[in-house]
Amino acid sequence: MDEVFKALAHPTRRLILDELAERRTQTLYELCVRLTMKHRVAMSRQAIAKHLAVLEDAGLVRASRRGRYKVLTFREGPIRKIAERWVRRVIGESEPAMAPSRKEKAQGTSATGPSPRLKRQRRRQT
Numbered sequence: 001m002d003e004v005f006k007a008l009a010h011p012t013r014r015l016i017l018d019e020l021a022e023r024r025t026q027t028l029y030e031l032c033v034r035l036t037m038k039h040r041v042a043m044s045r046q047a048i049a050k051h052l053a054v055l056e057d058a059g060l061v062r063a064s065r066r067g068r069y070k071v072l073t074f075r076e077g078p079i080r081k082i083a084e085r086w087v088r089r090v091i092g093e094s095e096p097a098m099a100p101s102r103k104e105k106a107q108g109t110s111a112t113g114p115s116p117r118l119k120r121q122r123r124r125q126t
Contacts, residue, residue, distance in 0.1 A: 004078045007058035013051050015039050017060060020074035028052070028070040 007013055019034050020026065026034070032048055035041040041048075052072065055061040062073045 001078075001082065003058040004060065004082060007054050007060055010051065010054075012041065012043065012048075013055055015041065016048070016051055016055065017074065020061060020072060021076070025071060025073045028072060031072060 008017075015035060016031065019031060019038075023030075023034075028045065028049065032045050035043070035048065052061055052063065056063055059078045060075055062075055064071050064073070
């Protein structure tokens with residue numbers, strides 16, 4: 001867990017994770033272009049690759065090769081573990097509240113039941 005905190009400590013690595021969280025899978029080239037154009041990061045591809053190595057060691061990014069390209073994939077597991085651990089300690093819940101899944105959002109339901117908006121729509125239909 002210390003490696004995850006170390007990886008999250010640097011602002012450039014947080015930007016890299018933000019970009020990978022937005023588009024889960026990217027090539028190293030795509031990531032470098034997005035960082036340069038969107039965030040004005042003036043850094044060489046090699047410097048970004050060094051930051052990615054720290055993120056890989058922490059388990060936050062998985063890198064694989066597809067031909068000549070290095071493909072990067074965001075892994076949310078380590079961040080989720082930290083969030084759940086701290087939520088339990090700070091809030092004092094035995095089970096952390098889970099965010100609704102994509103399917104639940106689309107249907108307007110969640111683990112706690114239908115959303116207020118969906119309830120209103122159902123009342124109008126009857």
